[in-house]
Amino acid sequence: QAPVGRAVRGRGRRAPGRRGGEEGARGARRPRVTVDSSKAKTSLEALKISLRQLRWREFPFGRRLPCDIYWHGVSFHDNDIFSGQVNKFPGMTEMVRKITLSRAVRTMQDLFPLEYNFYPRSWILPEEFPLFVAEVRMMKDSDPSWKPTFIVKPDGGCQGDGIYLIKDPSDIRLTGSVQSRPAVVQEYICKPLLVDKLKFDIRLYVLLKSLEPLEIYIAKDGLSRFCTEPYQEPTLKNLHQVFMHLTNYSLNIHSGNFIHSDSVNTGSKRTFSSILCRLSSRGADVKKLWSDIISLVIKTIIALTPELKVYYQSDIPAGKPGPTCFQILGFDILLTKNLKPMLLEVNANPSMRIEHEQELSPGVFENVPSPVDEEVKVAVIRDTLRLVDPQKKKRKDTQQHTDSCKNKVNLRHYYSMSCRCQTLEPVPEANEEPLDAGPADRAEQEGSRSPEAALPSLCLKQVFPKYAKQFSYLRLVDRVAALFIRFLGVKGTTKLGPTGFRTFIRNCKLSNSSFSMASVDILYIDITRRWNSMGIDHKESGMCLQAFVEAFFCLAQKKYKSLPLHEQVASLAQFCEFHLAALDEKRLLCGRR
Ligand code: ADP
Secondary structure (H helix, E strand, O other), X not given: OOOOOHHHOOOOOOOOOOXXXXXXXXXXXXXXXXXXXXXXXXXXXXXXXXXXXXXXXXXXXXXXXXXXXXXXXXXXXXXXXXXXXXXXXXXXXXXXXXXXXXXXXXXXXXXXXXXXXXXXXXXXXXXXXXXXXXXXXXXXXXXXXXXXXXEEEEXXXXXXXXXXXXXXXXXXXXXXXXXXXXXXXXXXXXOEOEEOXXXXXXXEEEEEEEOOOOEEEXXXXXXXXXXOOOOOOOOOOOOOOHHHXXXXXXXXXXXXXXXXXXXXXXXXXXXXXXXXXXXXXXXXXXXXXXXHHHHHHHHHHHHHHHHHHHXXXXXXXXXXXXXXXXXXXXXXXXXXXXXXXXXXXXXXXXXXXXXXXXXXXXXXXXXXXXXXXXXXXHHHHHHHHHHHOHHHHHHHHHHHXXXXXXXXXXXXXXXXXXXXXXXXXXXXXXXXXXXXXXXHHHHHHHOOOXXXXXXXXXXXXXXXXXXXXXXXXXXXXXXXXXXXXXXXXXXXXXXXXXXHHHHHHHHOOOOEOOEOHHHHHHHHHHHHHHHHHOOOOOOOOOEOHHHHHHHHHHHXXXXXXXXXXXXXXXXXXXXXXXXXXXXXXXXXXXXXX
C-alpha cells in the first residue's frame, strides 16, 4: 500500500506546480479558506502542516471576522460560533463515554443481536452489578468449562486509567471507587491476534462528515499500538501485568521494552497497513477483514446517531444561526485470533500529536517528531479539510446547477478502497463525488490552478451513503428519535415533559380502552424516574431519549405481541409515522382554508 502524504510531506514545503507569489494569477481570484486554529491544542502541529499543504489561511490567534472553519482541540463548546464549520459535534464527548456507548450499543444489541456482536458483553456498574453476578453465574452453570476474564473500566477514563482485570464478579472493587466512579465491566477478549507474540490494537480514524444526511468516511490507514510484554492468556498470576494486557501507548511508553519506530512497520507503534501486509503475506483474507471493519464502523455510528441528533437540535435548533459540524473520531479495535474485529471504544478526541517525548538524559525531555504519527495523522486532517472545503462545495453547487442534465450515474467513479473491499455493495448515487480519483483524474477535475492537483489521492474513503443499502434497516432508533424530537416542544431541550409524552400518545393514536391515559402517565413516571435515578444528567427534568426508547419498546411489545422485537418496533414506528403524516396533511389543509 503506497504511503499517503509522502509527496507533500515536510513542514512548510511548497506544493509543487504552483506559480510564484502568494497567489498565482488565477488563484488570486479565489479567496483562500480561513481556519481558526486558536483552540487546536495538541492537534496544532499536524493542522499547521495540513494547512500549508492546502495553502489555506490560518488564524492562530482567532479572528474578529468569522472564519470558514474552526478547529477545536476538545469539544463543541470551546467557543460561541454562529457560522462556518466546526470540527466537533455537540454531545459527542458525552456519547462516546464508556457507559453511554455501552448503553447505545446495547439498545442495538437488543434489536439486532447478530449484527451487533462486535462489542463485548458489558454491564454498567454500580446499577447492573446484581445482574452481572446473576448472568455470570447462569452462564457458568450452563457451561462449567467457561473460565471467563472481565475487564473493569471506569467511565470517562482514558489511557488505561483505573482499568483492571478480574476473574470473578466478587473481585470487583465495589468499596468506594465504583460507588463514586461508575464503570463498565466487560468480557475480556482472551484470544487476541498476536504479531511478534504481542497483543496490539488498531486506532482507525473515522470522519463523521455530516449527521443529516449521514456521511461517514474511513481513513485507509491507521495505527497499531503494541503491548511491550509477550502475551499470555489471563491467569491469576499475570492479570496485573499491564504491559501484557493493555495496549495503551501512554502506558507502554513507560516500559523498558518500548521501541520508538522511525519506520512504519517496526516498533511499538506501526501503521495498520504494515500489519495488513504481514497478514496478507500469511494468507489472511484482508478484504474480508476490511469489509468487517467498515460494517463495525457504520453500525457503531448508527448506534450513536439518535442521541447525537437530540444534542444537535438542542444546541443548534433549526432556524437558529449556527455552524455545521464534522468530526474525526478514533475507533479502537481489537482483532481476535480468528480475525474478527471487536470494538473497544470510540474516542471523540483522538490524539493528533505527531511527536513524542524523548528522555535525553535523566529528567531532561525533548519533543521529537514521530514519523509514523505524522504519516497517518497529517493525511487524516488534511483530507478531512479537503472534504469539508467550503469553496469546493460552492463550486460543486454551481457545477451541479449548470450540469444537472449531465448528472448521470457513473459507476466508474467507484474506486474501491486500498483493500478493494468487495464484500460490501456500493449504492449507485447520481451525484456522488468521485473518490480516490488517481492523480490524472484529479488534475482533470481541478486543473493546474488548485493545490489539490499536487496532493495525493484522498486517504479518507466514503463508506456511507456508499453502502447505505445494506445498513438502512438498522436505523430504527433514528426513527424513534425523530418522534422524540418532534414532541420535545421547547427549543433547546433534550428531555420530554409529561405533556409532550401525552401529546405523542394522542397524536399517534396509541391510547385506547385497554391503554388509558392514566396508564400512559404511569408508564411515563415509572420509566423517567428510573432513568433519572441512574444519575446520568440531572440538569434537566423529564424523559431522556433512552427512557423514551424504552417506553417505545414497551408500547411496541404490547401492540405487536408475537413479532421479534425489531419488527415490533418497526411496526410501531410505521404506525406513528402514518398517523403523524395524516395529521400534518390535515393541518396543512386547514391552514390553506
Ligand atoms: P481507555 O480509554 O482507558 O484506553 P479502553 O477501553 O481503550 O480504555 O481499554 C484500554 C485497553 O485495554 C485497550 O487498548 C485494550 O488493549 C484493552 N482492552 C479493553 N477492553 C478489552 C476487552 N474487552 N478485551 C481485551 N482487551 C481489552
